[in-house]
Amino acid sequence: MTLDEISILSVYSAMAVYAIAFIAYSIDLAKRSAASATAADAQVAAASGTTSKAAATAAAGGSVQTAVKANAPAKAASARPGGDGAVAYGRSPSLRVAVAMTVIAWALHLAATVLRGIAAERVPWANMYEFALTGTLVITTVYLVVITFSRTTDLRFLGTFITGLVLVSLGVATVNFYVSVVPLPPALQSYWLVIHVFVATAAVGFFALGFALSVVQLMQSRREAIAATADAAKKSFLATLPSAASLENLAYRINIIGFILWTFTLMAGAIWAEKAWGRYWGWDTKEVWTFIIWVVYAGYIHARATRGWRGTRSAWLAIIGFSAVLFNFTVVNLFFKGLHAYSGL
Amino acid sequence: MVSSRRSEAERADAASARDTGVDPLRPSDYDDGTTGADAGAGADAGDPGRAASADRNRGDAVTGPKLGPVGWLRFAWRQLTSMRTALLLLLLLAIAAIPGSLVPQRSSDPNGVVQYFADNPDLAPVLDSFQMFDVYTSVWFSSIYLLLFVSLIGCIVPRTKHHFQALRARPPKTPARLERLPAYVERPLASSDATDGAPTSEAAIERAAADLKRAGYRVERYDVRGAPSVSAERGYMRETGNLVFHTALVGVLVAVGIGGGFGFSGQRVIVEGQSFVNTLAAYDSFNPGRFFDDTSLTPYRLTLDELEAVYETENRDALGQPIDFTARVSITGDGEAAARELKVNEPLYEYGTDVYLLGNGYAPTITVRDPDGEVVFTDSVPFLPQDANLTSIGVVKVPDGLDEQVGMVGFFYPTQTTLSSGAFTSSYPDLVYPVLTLNVFQGDLGINEGTPRSVYQLDTSGMEQLTGGQTGVDSIELMPGESAELPNGLGTVEFENATPDAADGDYSESVPRFASFDVHHDPSQGWVLVFSVLILGGLLLSLFVPRRRMWVKAVTRADGSTVLQYAGLARGDDPGLERAVEEFADAHAGKEPVAE
Secondary structure, X not given: OOHHHHHHHHHHHHHHHHHHHHHHHHHHHHHHHHHHHHHHHHHHHHHHHOOHHHHHHHHHOOOHHHHHHHOOOOOOOOOOOOOOOOOOOOOOHHHHHHHHHHHHHHHHHHHHHHHHHHHHOOOOOOOHHHHHHHHHXXXXXXXXXXXXXXXXXXXHHHHHHHHXXXXXXXXXXXXXXXXXXXXXXXXXXXXXXXXXXXXXXXXHHHHHHHHHHHHHHHHHHHHXXXXXXXXXXXXXXXXXXXXXXXXXXXXXXXXXXXXXXXXXXXXXXXXXHHHHHOOOOOOOHHHHHHHHHHHHHHHHHHHXXXXXXXXXXXXXXXXXHXXXXXXXXXXXXXXXXXXXXXXXX | OHXXXXXXXXXXXXHHHHHHOOOOOOOOOEOOOOOHHHHHHHHHHOOHHHHHHHHHHHHHHHXXXXXXXXXXXXXXXXXXXXXXXXXHHHHHHHHHHOHHHHOOXXXXXXXXXXXXXXXXXXXXXXXXXXXXXXXXXXXXXXXXHHHHHHHHHHHHHHHHHHHHHHOOOOOXXXXXXXXXXXXXXXXXXXXXXEEEOEEOHHHHHHHHHHHHHHOOOEEEEEEEOOEEEEEEEEOHHHHHHHHHHHHHHHHHHHHHHHHHHHOEEEEEEEEOOOEEEOOHHHOOEEEEOOOOOHHHOOOOEEEEEEXXXXXXXXXXXXXXXXXXXEEEEEEEOOOOOEEEEEEOOEOEEEOOEEEEEEEEEXXXXXXXXXXXXXXXXXXXXXXXXXXXXXXXXXEEEEOOOOOOEEEEEEEEEOEEEEOOOOOEEEOOOOOOEOEEEEEEEEEOOOOOOOOOOOOOOOOOOOEEEOOOOOOOOOOEEEOOOOEEEOHHHOOEEEEOOOOOOOOOOOOOOOOOEEEEEEEEEOOHHHHHHHHHHHHHHHHHHHHHOOOEEEEEEEEEOOOOOEEEEEEEEEOOOOOOHHHHHHHHHHHHHOOOOOOO
């Protein structure tokens, strides 16, 4: 067996474990729905006994600080009516399993990527298969780092999205993008390959997380808008998650890190292009899309400081931004003509 | 409800903050979530400038038609510099950039444009009338980004002025009720502030002021209704970074727009052993900037001594893939010739120009003799590569010396093999089994009138084909060192072997190679880099430095006991505010909260 074959085997193992993690995360979401349903029912029962006003206010009102506190370790799945908008939920056993599986899958994924690099005798991000392999590894890494170090908010609920995205991407990469190890063409033989491409994949990792948060934010703000009247909204798994405002702040903080990395990617790319192609900017298709993505996220950051655009509208911009990132990685790489023709396909 | 309490508190704070006007200046529709109260209720009452402008705004809406031209201009200007307009222009810019990636552009892919016209003869002229093949220099794209930059300048100039004043202003007066602020803690008066046995609030506040100053805050002492307090503000670098970022963006645009005009770019193909002198006439193509002065070219000589190409020979998945291209050149300027090496990622920076190795290929040496054996043409002709295995096409034009003008279209295969269809192709980019085939034409080359013609194209309209194609006569096929008769007794043609003494069957050096060089001079490059670094630095500061206010106040309660109040207020995104207030309180008065 060659190192590359072991690497592939490791990718498949990682995918299997990601799949288990994905299922466990989904079970956790289902349990969240059950927990909020119990909480909502309990509240109705309580409200019928006493004045209903206080409880209703408690369910409808959302606040950053208090929603955050509700995520502090409470008794697993012990649903109680939160006084602050979020139903206290804590960490269910399936969530613990899911996170453990994610860590194992990440380790296998890391091994696969490192082995691929050793097999190729260079950094493992020189063609589309390798970009996908490393990019998804970065996404998982960012997720794991954030849930480890985030002191105020527990983002484990994003696991369904993260493992799902990584699983699908790895599947597409191994089936459609796989190429065997080949040497680097002269244009890629530069230390800028290490810097430019790695920072770009890191940026994508943050944008992916920001995208997920923005999606949940939109769902949450829709729920918050109808929560006062609609009973179903109270029983959604979303009731256990941070408030829309809190999700928006988190998405913003993650996205601005992505934006700074993307700015650096663009600049490092220009410096490299000057060396390899004789000009730092030439409106090559990939350069165009890198620029478009940069402008969209710049728009997102402005939108967040523009009256009438905070909240839902700016979240849509973050979603459009990440869609452009995916478009840039897939469609532009595969179907557009340009100098960045390194897909290896 | 926390949210309403918060906005109330902020309104209170805003009222006191506005007394000193240290908040960064923003367009009237700016709202980062912390200045909401400011921009809404606050603006009308407090800030005289802003209130006045709001009044004017309202006036515009009501008495619109009666506005004088100045009023309209002012109104338009305020609209242009608003957040909403900037955002709209940003999004428009993103959308406007898209077509340039869907349709080939003259700047980056001129051949693609020609091809597009050939493939879509009806659509292409329509697109062209919308400047779709020059998107990034088009009127509509330019007007979007120029408007965006006007809006940007209109925003940053007053903000910069305001910021310079803010840098000298005092922190705002301590709000009356600190407990209403979003980040708030209380601590008992620490015993370490004892002067005469009993701890004094004056000493505690004095110490807090010193601590805050040490932590990088600008501090100011205020006594509010007899309660000593200190007001502090930090994070002015946030606004500085923001201004640097936006100003540097303008800098990039100006550097590209003006600096780029003084540069040039030129292309030149050089065959091994030949040289090129850096003068205008020597370039195959030359694109000067708007303000370029061709006397500024330094006439150095660049000789291509050798072009070495290395191809993969072992990895079965990548046979023939290029591994390395190295051009060894000699460069002679005012002194001795200096030997240099160029690679794809290692350009040459000499005599104020940047020389890049962008392409290479084969230049078979072809010699044509008349029937008497006199040489009428001999040259190494660059053949343009058509595929990864360097199947190449070249043209030979023999205008004089033969009975008729002769043109030849040649195909060169570095490693020739035959496809099942009978057509030739190259199976490997290096010289293993080199074959040259020539289709011969005779007649009028079309160059007698002095019309400039591409050396890579043969206009066969006034010519008669003698070999290949549908003539029924086989094309001339030559390997290095071989020669053949031209049809109609015109003469002979020879494919010269550059290494006639090499071992039998070793063709590895038999055909000279050429390198195509790009020569650039771009004085804006360094400036763009400097501004880019400023952009990145400014961005980091403006997004990660928290702009934050902190107050410490010693309050004597009704029961006579004194507590220290610590409160913080974020100006902009500031996730660490509460922690910062708590940590400051812990450091200043110990971890014990006030017993309730």
